[in-house]
Amino acid sequence: MPDRVFRDRRDAGQALAGLLTRYRGRPDVVVLGLPRGGVPVAFEVARALGAPLDVFVVRKLGVPGREELAMGAIASGGVVVINDDVVRGLRVGQDAIQRVAEEEGRELLRREQAYRDGRPMPDLTGRTVVLVDDGLATGSSMRAAIIALREHEPGRIVVGVPAAPKSTCQELRALADEVVCATTPTPFLAVGASYWDFTQTTDEEVRDLLHAAATSLPAEKTEPTVDGADVIRSAAIRTKDGVPSEEALSDLVGDVHFVLLGEATHGTADFYAARAAITRRLIEEKGFCAVAVEADWPDAYRVNRYVRGHAADADAEEAMRGFQRFPTWMWRNAVVLDFVGWLRERNDRISDERSRAGFYGLDLYSLHRSVDEVITYLDRVDPAAGRRARERYGCFDRYGTDDGQTYGLAAAMGAGDTCEQEVVDQLVDMQRHAAECARRDGLLAADEAMYAEQNATVVKNAAEYYRSMFSGRALSWNLRDRHMVQTLEAVRNHLTRQLGESAKIVVWEHNSHVGDARATEMSVRGELNVGELVRERNPDDCVNLGFTTYTGTVTAADDWGGEAQRKWVRPALPGSIEEQFHEVGQKEFMLSFRRSARVAEILRSARPERAIGVIYRPDTERRSHYFRARVSDQFDAVIHIDDTRAVEPLERTPVWETGEVPETYPFAV
Numbered sequence: 205m206p207d208r209v210f211r212d213r214r215d216a217g218q219a220l221a222g223l224l225t226r227y228r229g230r231p232d233v234v235v236l237g238l239p240r241g242g243v244p245v246a247f248e249v250a251r252a253l254g255a256p257l258d259v260f261v262v263r264k265l266g267v268p269g270r271e272e273l274a275m276g277a278i279a280s281g282g283v284v285v286i287n288d289d290v291v292r293g294l295r296v297g298q299d300a301i302q303r304v305a306e307e308e309g310r311e312l313l314r315r316e317q318a319y320r321d322g323r324p325m326p327d328l329t330g331r332t333v334v335l336v337d338d339g340l341a342t343g344s345s346m347r348a349a350i351i352a353l354r355e356h357e358p359g360r361i362v363v364g365v366p367a368a369p370k371s372t373c374q375e376l377r378a379l380a381d382e383v384v385c386a387t388t389p390t391p392f393l394a395v396g397a398s399y400w401d402f403t404q405t406t407d408e409e410v411r412d413l414l415h416a417a418a419t420s421l422p423a424e425k426t427e428p429t430v431d432g433a434d435v436i437r438s439a440a441i442r443t444k445d446g447v448p449s450e451e452a453l454s455d456l457v458g459d460v461h462f463v464l465l466g467e468a469t470h471g472t473a474d475f476y477a478a479r480a481a482i483t484r485r486l487i488e489e490k491g492f493c494a495v496a497v498e499a500d501w502p503d504a505y506r507v508n509r510y511v512r513g514h515a516a517d518a519d520a521e522e523a524m525r526g527f528q529r530f531p532t533w534m535w536r537n538a539v540v541l542d543f544v545g546w547l548r549e550r551n552d553r554i555s556d557e558r559s560r561a562g563f564y565g566l567d568l569y570s571l572h573r574s575v576d577e578v579i580t581y582l583d584r585v586d587p588a589a590g591r592r593a594r595e596r597y598g599c600f601d602r603y604g605t606d607d608g609q610t611y612g613l614a615a616a617m618g619a620g621d622t623c624e625q626e627v628v629d630q631l632v633d634m635q636r637h638a639a640e641c642a643r644r645d646g647l648l649a650a651d652e653a654m655y656a657e658q659n660a661t662v663v664k665n666a667a668e669y670y671r672s673m674f675s676g677r678a679l680s681w682n683l684r685d686r687h688m689v690q691t692l693e694a695v696r697n698h699l700t701r702q703l704g705e706s707a708k709i710v711v712w713e714h715n716s717h718v719g720d721a722r723a724t725e726m727s728v729r730g731e732l733n734v735g736e737l738v739r740e741r742n743p744d745d746c747v748n749l750g751f752t753t754y755t756g757t758v759t760a761a762d763d764w765g766g767e768a769q770r771k772w773v774r775p776a777l778p779g780s781i782e783e784q785f786h787e788v789g790q791k792e793f794m795l796s797f798r799r800s801a802r803v804a805e806i807l808r809s810a811r812p813e814r815a816i817g818v819i820y821r822p823d824t825e826r827r828s829h830y831f832r833a834r835v836s837d838q839f840d841a842v843i844h845i846d847d848t849r850a851v852e853p854l855e856r857t858p859v860w861e862t863g864e865v866p867e868t869y870p871f872a873v
Contacts, residue, residue: 579597
């Protein structure tokens with residue numbers, strides 16, 4: 205509805221109730237108001253929905269001496285939530301936390317006794333809870349309430365407020381299953397600015413409203429709610445081995461220049477095979493000319509040379525031997541081997557070298573390898589420039605040739621040189637002479653000049669990335685994904701210059717990279733990703749497609765650097781998006797959210813979504829492998845394969861051959 209000023213909290217509650225009518229008459233719904241101001245609003249919502257009303261008391265735990273700063277919260281039912289970052293950062297001791305919790309706990313108990321007249325808190329297990337306040341500013345109290353409410357294991361949490369900033373509503377969507385903000389005034393001045401009468405609510409009013417709600421008759425029930433599985437089933441598009449028909453794929457992709465293909469794990473053969481099959485079609489039928497993958501630039505470029513007919517490698521397997529860094533199975537596996545072989549055969553049939561499809565890596569872990577590649581290139585084309593590069597990059601020599609973490613730790617802690625100026629100087633030097641080097645021998649020289657310049661970019665960004673690893677997850681994650689988008693754009697610009705028309709590229713990365721971060725709880729942590737950046741920079745010119753699975757097997761390790769194992773993927777957790785897809789009862793299908801508004805609306809509420817990288821830890825699965833997401837905002841389409849199989853590494857170890865026996869694992873996760 206348009207922004208408006210409410211007469212009072214009653215008027216606001218009636219307006220909010222009008223946006224929640226789909227919950228009217230449902231026996232599983234309970235409305236909880238945040239006292240005190242949220243209760244008059246919640247009363248009108250509960251009355252309109254014919255649902256019981258209660259309160260959910262939340263008290264902030266302020267840092268001693270800085271009480272305005274929250275270090276946690278205590279809520280109804282005795283639930284205590286602590287912000288570990290604040291506690292650690294300000295070195296708040298356990299005794300201080302306990303003291304504040306006891307003090308606020310007494311006030312919470314006083315309020316509950318005053319409001320409920322001795323009635324116990326209702327059982328919320330499995331119920332749909334509509335959590336209401338009279339408005340939000342930063343949303344900190346509501347955020348604490350949601351986190352605390354999760355401990356009561358409700359089936360669904362719906363946040364409803366009459367007024368809040370748009371940004372606050374968006375942030376809360378990563379925590380709650382649904383957020384309904386009746387108005388989002390711009391600029392947002394204060395909650396009270398949305399009311400003519402914003403008189404403070406008293407304890408007596410709260411108690412009177414709860415009593416009135418308990419003695420009033422429920423509203424008339426309406427028709428039953430729509431079964432989400434039925435709606436999804438009716439919109440499901442058939443796939444075969446995870447691949448939609450030519451017509452469905454063409455309808456999804458249209459004429460866009462970027463197609464981002466995800467994966468729910470880094471070790472599922474079905475995902476790799478489906479992406480390979482889709483990519484073949486896009487190359488053959490839609491004019492795509494490159495595949496950009498979540499792999500290191502030098503390793504993937506060795507494959508690129510092979511598939512374009514410029515390598516000394518005898519076959520695809522030899523060309524893939526550059527993938528030596530853990531986890532090797534991500535790219536040294538049977539499906540990728542077959543795809544690389546196909547790409548070479550296809551290119552060999554193309555006489556115009558400009559029309560041959562390439563294979564490129566987007567990642568930045570190859571600090572030392574990229575240093576070597578820059579120097580090797582310059583030694584060949586410009587020995588004087590090679591000497592300058594060797595001198596600049598000598599800054600890294602003292603840190604050894606590991607994966608960069610030794611350098612990163614020393615530089616971040618002030619125990620060594622950052623090498624920042626050296627890597628920037630070298631990159632500028634490369635860029636200044638790139639055009640001259642590229643003109644010497646035509647197309648191949650231009651390719652090699654671009655390869656070397658991008659290696660210099662990798663060195664610069666990798667050095668910054670390894671330093672950032674010791675400054676916080678969000679910073680390092682964002683640096684990495686920005687680098688991958690920068691590399692994607694560099695490849696596209698290079699190929700566009702060669703083709704004389706805008707190049708089309710397919711991207712293979714994990715769902716967590718290609719799904720829009722703004723639709724997940726990543727955004728609450730300040731993280732962005734490739735999918736978000738590509739959408740922002742190429743609106744209406746990109747499609748991102750995610751993959752999900754319910755159960756099966758996966759190739760993964762117990763710890764970083766560990767041995768590849770074939771593990772059993774536990775059935776998805778209750779309430780997850782994967783379980784919702786499993787309930788559809790089909791082995792596999794695709795959902796296009798652009799084609800079905802009803803499905804998009806159903807899947808716009810936040811649900812847990814599983815993400816398995818190269819490490820899989822079933823014993824901590826809920827904490828380690830699930831995050832909340834609005835899947836229809838995260839992707840343009842999703843392909844679900846209910847039962848999937850582990851990708852086969854080219855180097856199969858005995859532990860991988862043996863695999864994990866599903867029956868030996870307890871079913872409760």
